[in-house]
Amino acid sequence: MQLISIEDLAVYLGDSKRTIYKYIASGDCPPYIRISAKNIKFDRTDVDAWLESKKVMPEPNSECWPRGSLPWTPRAKRVMKLAEDISRRYKLDRAGTGEMLLGIVEVKDCLGAGILRNFGVDHPKVRELYERLYEETKAEVKNKASGEKSNLANDAQKAIRCAREQAVRWGHEYVGAEHLLVGILLAGEGLGHRILTELGITLDKVRAETAKLIVCRPGQKQ
Numbered sequence: 001m002q003l004i005s006i007e008d009l010a011v012y013l014g015d016s017k018r019t020i021y022k023y024i025a026s027g028d029c030p031p032y033i034r035i036s037a038k039n040i041k042f043d044r045t046d047v048d049a050w051l052e053s054k055k056v057m058p059e060p061n062s063e064c065w066p067r068g069s070l071p072w073t074p075r076a077k078r079v080m081k082l083a084e085d086i087s088r089r090y091k092l093d094r095a096g097t098g099e100m101l102l103g104i105v106e107v108k109d110c111l112g113a114g115i116l117r118n119f120g121v122d123h124p125k126v127r128e129l130y131e132r133l134y135e136e137t138k139a140e141v142k143n144k145a146s147g148e149k150s151n152l153a154n155d156a157q158k159a160i161r162c163a164r165e166q167a168v169r170w171g172h173e174y175v176g177a178e179h180l181l182v183g184i185l186l187a188g189e190g191l192g193h194r195i196l197t198e199l200g201i202t203l204d205k206v207r208a209e210t211a212k213l214i215v216c217r218p219g220q221k222q
Contacts, residue, residue, distance in 0.1 A: 053172070073175070076110070079177050082106050084099075125199070129199070170210075182210070185202070
């Protein structure tokens with residue numbers, strides 16, 4: 001844990017100490033440790049996660065990504081690009097939630113990957129399960145992929161819709177990798193959901209861990 005003071009955070013963000021106190025008062029700030037009234041510390045990892053939640057980019061232009069009103073973070077875009085690359089690597093016609101999940105853990109600096117690491121889940125562990133379950137289900141996946149124009153399988157499209165809905169419920173104005181992770185669980189189907197289930201990663205656990213790292217609208221976590 002790398003702790004920084006309010007003064008350090010102000011310098012890091014290019015803000016004044018007064019502005020940092022306003023962030024704290026409003027509740028729109030990284031998680032912090034209150035040692036005393038005048039001694040408040042922040043974990044640098046939490047600060048970076050909070051900043052990630054603030055970063056937005058225009059939504060991807062790729063036709064395979066369903067469009068909506070919320071912009072995508074750069075890391076969420078990288079996750080989906082990797083999902084497409086992985087699907088081609090395995091000679092699949094479309095990317096599903098399994099490829100999305102692999103994309104999340106491959107983008108190691110995204111919040112979705114950070115949440116999984118907090119549960120002891122890393123890229124090798126997800127990759128191992130993916131390889132095993134892929135062999136068991138590849139015929140079924142390829143059959144479902146045939147005859148469709150989209151580059152995303154039905155389960156992945158459903159996960160993205162669920163990710164957007166969760167972002168709105170949390171009061172977020174962007175879609176990030178953390179929302180995609182929740183979306184995979186909310187979709188309740190596909191290889192990604194099966195992998196997370198085998199790893200013991202539940203929707204409630206991910207929602208609770210996300211709420212520790214970034215600000216979610218009170219009363220809107222479901």
